Amino acid sequence: MPVARPESSDTRIIAHIDMDCFYVQDEVIHIRKYLPSELAEELMPMFTSLHLIPSLTLLTRSIFFVVEQRRQPHLRGFPTAVVQYNSWKGGGLIAVSYEARKFGVKRSMRGDEAKKVCPQIQLVQVPVARGKADLNNYRNAGSEVVSILARKGRCERASIDEVYLDLTDAAETMLVETPPERLDVIDEEALKSHVLGLDEDGGDIKETVRNWLCRSDADHRDKLLACGALIVAELRIQVLKETEFTCSAGIAHNKMLAKLASAMNKPAQQTVVPFSSVKGLLDPLPIKKMKQLGGKLGSSLQSDLGVNTVGDLLQFSEEKLQERYGINTGTWLWNIARGISGDEVEGRLLPKSHGSGKTFPGPQALKTIASVKHWLNELCEELSERLLSDLDQHKRIAHTLTLHARAYKHSSDSESHRKFPSKSCPLRYGTAKIQEDAINLFQAGLREYLRLYGVKTLESQSSGWGITGLSISASKIVAIPSGTCSITKFFQTQEQSCFSSKQSCSMLIQEAGPLSCSGTEGCSGLTLTEPEAQFLNEEIGIKHSKAHDESCSSSKQSHSMLIQEAGPLSPSGTEVFSGLKLTEPQAEFPNAESRTWHSKTNLCHQEEISKTSKEQGTSSVTRFFHDLYPSSSSSKLQTDQVEYGTSPLPSTSNLDRIPDSGVEGFPSIDHMEIQKSFTAEDVRIKSSAVPSLEKRQQRQKISKDKGTSSILRFFQSCSSSSLVTEEKSGSTKNTEASPFLAPEILRLRAGFQTMQDGIHMLAPVEEATINSHEQSSGQIEQRETWNYRIDEIDPSVMEELPPEIQQEVWAWVRPHKRAHTAKQGSSIAHYFLPAKGS
DNA sequence: ACGGTTGGAACT
DNA sequence: TAGTTCCAA
Numbered sequence: 061m062p063v064a065r066p067e068s069s070d071t072r073i074i075a076h077i078d079m080d081c082f083y084v085q086d087e088v089i090h091i092r093k094y095l096p097s098e099l100a101e102e103l104m105p106m107f108t109s110l111h112l113i114p115s116l117t118l119l120t121r122s123i124f125f126v127v128e129q130r131r132q133p134h135l136r137g138f139p140t141a142v143v144q145y146n147s148w149k150g151g152g153l154i155a156v157s158y159e160a161r162k163f164g165v166k167r168s169m170r171g172d173e174a175k176k177v178c179p180q181i182q183l184v185q186v187p188v189a190r191g192k193a194d195l196n197n198y199r200n201a202g203s204e205v206v207s208i209l210a211r212k213g214r215c216e217r218a219s220i221d222e223v224y225l226d227l228t229d230a231a232e233t234m235l236v237e238t239p240p241e242r243l244d245v246i247d248e249e250a251l252k253s254h255v256l257g258l259d260e261d262g263g264d265i266k267e268t269v270r271n272w273l274c275r276s277d278a279d280h281r282d283k284l285l286a287c288g289a290l291i292v293a294e295l296r297i298q299v300l301k302e303t304e305f306t307c308s309a310g311i312a313h314n315k316m317l318a319k320l321a322s323a324m325n326k327p328a329q330q331t332v333v334p335f336s337s338v339k340g341l342l343d344p345l346p347i348k349k350m351k352q353l354g355g356k357l358g359s360s361l362q363s364d365l366g367v368n369t370v371g372d373l374l375q376f377s378e379e380k381l382q383e384r385y386g387i388n389t390g391t392w393l394w395n396i397a398r399g400i401s402g403d404e405v406e407g408r409l410l411p412k413s414h415g416s417g418k419t420f421p422g423p424q425a426l427k428t429i430a431s432v433k434h435w436l437n438e439l440c441e442e443l444s445e446r447l448l449s450d451l452d453q454h455k456r457i458a459h460t461l462t463l464h465a466r467a468y469k470h471s472s473d474s475e476s477h478r479k480f481p482s483k484s485c486p487l488r489y490g491t492a493k494i495q496e497d498a499i500n501l502f503q504a505g506l507r508e509y510l511r512l513y514g515v516k517t518l519e520s521q522s523s524g525w526g527i528t529g530l531s532i533s534a535s536k537i538v539a540i541p542s543g544t545c546s547i548t549k550f551f552q553t554q555e556q557s558c559f560s561s562k563q564s565c566s567m568l569i570q571e572a573g574p575l576s577c578s579g580t581e582g583c584s585g586l587t588l589t590e591p592e593a594q595f596l597n598e599e600i601g602i603k604h605s606k607a608h609d610e611s612c613s614s615s616k617q618s619h620s621m622l623i624q625e626a627g628p629l630s631p632s633g634t635e636v637f638s639g640l641k642l643t644e645p646q647a648e649f650p651n652a653e654s655r656t657w658h659s660k661t662n663l664c665h666q667e668e669i670s671k672t673s674k675e676q677g678t679s680s681v682t683r684f685f686h687d688l689y690p691s692s693s694s695s696k697l698q699t700d701q702v703e704y705g706t707s708p709l710p711s712t713s714n715l716d717r718i719p720d721s722g723v724e725g726f727p728s729i730d731h732m733e734i735q736k737s738f739t740a741e742d743v744r745i746k747s748s749a750v751p752s753l754e755k756r757q758q759r760q761k762i763s764k765d766k767g768t769s770s771i772l773r774f775f776q777s778c779s780s781s782s783l784v785t786e787e788k789s790g791s792t793k794n795t796e797a798s799p800f801l802a803p804e805i806l807r808l809r810a811g812f813q814t815m816q817d818g819i820h821m822l823a824p825v826e827e828a829t830i831n832s833h834e835q836s837s838g839q840i841e842q843r844e845t846w847n848y849r850i851d852e853i854d855p856s857v858m859e860e861l862p863p864e865i866q867q868e869v870w871a872w873v874r875p876h877k878r879a880h881t882a883k884q885g886s887s888i889a890h891y892f893l894p895a896k897g898s
Numbered sequence: 899a900c901g902g903t904t905g906g907a908a909c910t
Numbered sequence: 911t912a913g914t915t916c917c918a919a
Contacts, residue, residue: 078919144901144902144903145902151901152900152901152902153901154901154902154903167901168901168902169901170901186902186903192902192903193902193903195903195904199904218905218906218918218919219904219905219906219918219919220904220905220919221919222918222919351917351918352916352917352918353917354917354918355916355917355918356915356916356917357916357917388908389908411904411905411906412905412906412907413904413905413906414904414905415903415904415905416903416904417902417903417904418902418903419900419901419902419903420900421899421900421901421902422899422900423899424900425899460912462912462913468899479914481913481914482912482913482914483912483913484911484912484913528899528900529900529902531903531904533904533905903919904918904919905917905918905919906916906917906918907915907916907917908914908915908916908917909913909914909915909916910912910913910914910915
């Protein structure tokens, strides 16, 4: 419950922007991608105005249909809805166009019911991938909008289709520089604003609104609101122009009021809440309409206190409310009843977590471990893909993996429903690892579930239980600190991987018990168990822990910094959010670099990535793998393996390998992780100096350019003993001269020595504290300051690396060249693609 | 025995 | 912290 700011003199200007019928609209946009551009140009306005949303499969028919519509304009306003999984009773509606709503079509109807109520309704299906709904279209569409809205002020992405803006600064600036009263023309869209409390029944509404907007004798707050309304109108037009989405907005003095207002006039309209109208708005408002009060709390207010409208709340003292609902909620209730809310606009354009889930209602409930594994693998695959995408585009790493499930258990006696415990563990990157961990989490949960229930079970066959819902999610996503470099991140990842493996291992060994199919497989990605490797890990662990703590403790700060500092760093502030703009050198740079570490990538990684690359042509990570393994093994292989319970990773536990692995621990590092780290880093570095381009232009460029990368050149020069100081295309405004590695390596070597002498290892900070191992704090401080880049490594450093690594690096120096093949879309997409070649 | 999928956050 | 619960779109 957000803490309310006590003062009621809130002069902030907050906007809430809500995209109209978002899913429906996005189908329109979706279609646009597959239309010849000229035709799209001509048809899209009609699509938009009609809310007509032909799905891909209906495309041809719909084009004809639309042409018909053009000849008979009176047919416009076609009712439409989006459904998912239409096989059963026509699928569930998740979005309904405004036209269809007039027929009484409602969300959470089945497609068949909608047809009954409104026979002519057009039903469109949500895309399905991996047997589940795929919302990526909608996420991306939402991102498009956010990138536009974020131009005018602090922006918080509140959901897939909602945004809060803090326009206080923009409005104040405008009031000083170009107050509405001095404007010759007021934007038509702004004139269509609804201003609460303004009499709209009068003659010329627009004139009334114009007068209100331009009143020179207005309250200062109203003037600011007027500015906000103008800004928002402009933004909404911009959104429409650039994305063809319409949206509705509320402009008020706080989030709560703005949110309320945005819903008052839909679609494609905006509503202003002057301070003087707040009471009139709230008092008669049903309590359940308020955000946060739509659920149990609202019900409690109704049934326990007899509060049916917000106005009814006014009679209760703050103390009374606190006594009833606790100090926080009570205060909050007291405030919101008076229109007071200090809830701040957060300045966050990116989600804090990613999840992928599916329900298996009723008869579809999963009854075997094998089927659970299958679906978990699908879910994890999607999650992993999105995590890679996040890393690639935003340099963020998730740290926690959580599994949720819903289960039923029917047996002779009553209880048919029990809570399935959610389980979480540290997240390791790599699809196979996520899948492993997820399955282990599930089995730990299942064991607990059944144990608490008191059931003896057969191995993998259900004895009365069924899984009705599975979801896997990744959270604790933190941005990679910008000061760190690729090498650091490599070790960080190792540290993370190793650490998490240990943790999950111990946990799973303890808890998974007889149900565990894969046993200690959860550790199979664990590699740096060698003494020297461990030393490296722990060295880095110090830095890592520190960085982690910092970014955790000030996550808000770092977010806003990330966003706001993007200005100086990158020419367009929206870049941070809208995806990094890659330029030619970037496009191949990460690829080349990653080859170093990837030469021994195991099959499952190849498979995993090549699969992703089919769908994500714009990701540098996936592009790289696609380049490397254009004809790698089919995805079926891994799926089958997993389904039969065979891990794609070596089944031997790394714990077992410890004694005899020697330096060989090193080569089995997770190449995936390294590769990604580097890619993200490089993208960051390079992108910071690049002027923003149209996304489509970027993609074209990316696919074209295959030059020699700077890192590659560096290593080449290494091999010929000539040291190259790398110029970062002038973009890295990194001021501190980055030291070469030699000193660090010396320390590492010293570390090996020390370790071999049997002296205690340095442990990661938190552990060190707990265990109170002896350690030199001076040493720690030194190491914390490490900062270097992969391409600044002194060649002599190579000799310090374990032989296996050296071998890999040298092998990599000979670049694999691959014939360029343009990425092809699906056949249907290809068919509709403009023939204009580029 | 279901609206489904996703995300955020408070509380313990 | 991990896990649960609630809320919302």
